[in-house]
Amino acid sequence: MKTAVYYNNNDIRIEERPKPEIKSGEILVKVKASGICGTDLMEWYRIKKAPRVLGHEMTGEIVGSKSDKFKVGQRVFVSHHVPCNECKYCISGNHTACETLHKGNYDPGGFSEFVRIPEINVNSGTYLLPDNISYEEGTMIEPLACVVRAQRIIDVRAGQTVLVMGSGISGLLNIAMAKLKNARVIATDINNYRLRKAGEFGADEVFNASEELDLKADRIIMCTGAMSAFEAAFRYIDKKGVIMLFAIPNKNLSIPVEDFWRNELSIVSSYGAAPVDLEEALALIKDKKINVRDMITDRVRLEDIQKGFKIAGEARESLKVIVVPE
Structure with a gap:
């Protein structure tokens, strides 16, 4: 073969x-x-x-x-x-x-x-x-299941502002999933084609990642490995906020520990998917909840x-x- x-x-x-x-x-x-x-x-x-x-x-x-x-x-x-x-x-x-x-x-x-x-x-x-x-x-099914698990970990819910940094396929799946939970979703990327797609798949607002944003997000989902995006995420996270490492850079991060301490911030990661996540993803696709x-x-x-x-x-x-x- x-x-x-x-x-x-x-x-x-x-x-x-x-x-x-x-x-x-x-x-x-x-x-x-x-x-x-x-x-x-x-x-x-x-x-x-x-x-x-x-x-x-x-x-x-x-x-x-x-x-x-x-x-x-x-x-x-x-x-x-x-x-x-x-x-x-x-x-x-x-x-x-x-x-x-x-x-x-x-x-x-x-x-x-x-x-x-x-x-x-x-x-x-x-x-x-x-x-x-x-x-x-x-x-x-498997890519969506990874999103299901990640958003469960950081408890994405209605009323939150969720910033998705990177609007490739993992970003789009995270956008669609967060919108399904009735969150306000903001998306960034450096690629205008992907920014258009982010809007098509549910993002409430889209911005070129080269712009400095005036916002504070309850949840930030990193769907890019660009170091500049991680540096920006530390500026955009709100008090008590959580940053999800859905994607990772190819070198270690320097975390502003004083901000994390004073504002009670969290940074977490998610790897892969469990059977329960796969079953939920399959159902979401079967029921046409996620396109x-x-x-x-x-x-x-x-x-x-x-x-x-x-x-x-x-x-x-x-x-x-x-x-x-x-």
Whole structure:
């Protein structure tokens, strides 16, 4: 089978590998669509484990099953990271801190023609796609689930002013989710195309990030790794406010600790999604509460994945890039 092997952002090679063989409790999925995530583009982060097959926002059709739960022909979304549901983190509801979740994955990755799904992922991370969710829309379940979790952590609610810094795909999902909760949403970016899209997906006000804003936000969600944005966030956060590190810079931050102390500010992070978040995201897409279909702007074949990485990395007039093997 064909796989797209990542060496660095500018070196992704189409290589042949044997089709995975499944064992008891496992399923084999023919990949129908797989999204390019913003974290896939974080070369400083990804290159540590290169060469490898990336792709964790994957949907497909089951073509082989040795599981009692699923059968050949079913359409599924599969989560790459799943918790053990037994450790102290899982028991306390902090599933994304689970070591099993951080270590697990499917074989080899969504940027391939076929994927073997280990038994733990079959049992805790495989979801049937409803008929009204396309394979492409299904790739947005995991990104939206990450947003669901992040906004739960910082308790986004009606009446708050929420500043979303960075209006790429993660920013747009956060905008749409915060609006669903009836918050006042302000969005920033340096890209005028993305600012227009931020307005289309629900932002009450949009500003170019080069402007100095006259505002204080109850919640700030960082959807950009630009250091200048983090410096600005410290100026825009209101007393008792919370800054969510949804995206991170490639170096450490210098935090104005006196402001944080005197104004009782908080800075928190969110990594990944738990099964409860994935289930909520799937329901939001199924019930058309969040419009993910119109966020998908580009599609490339597996053989053209290097072009897909270029489009996603340049971030000009694109939002979500989907790799479609067929």
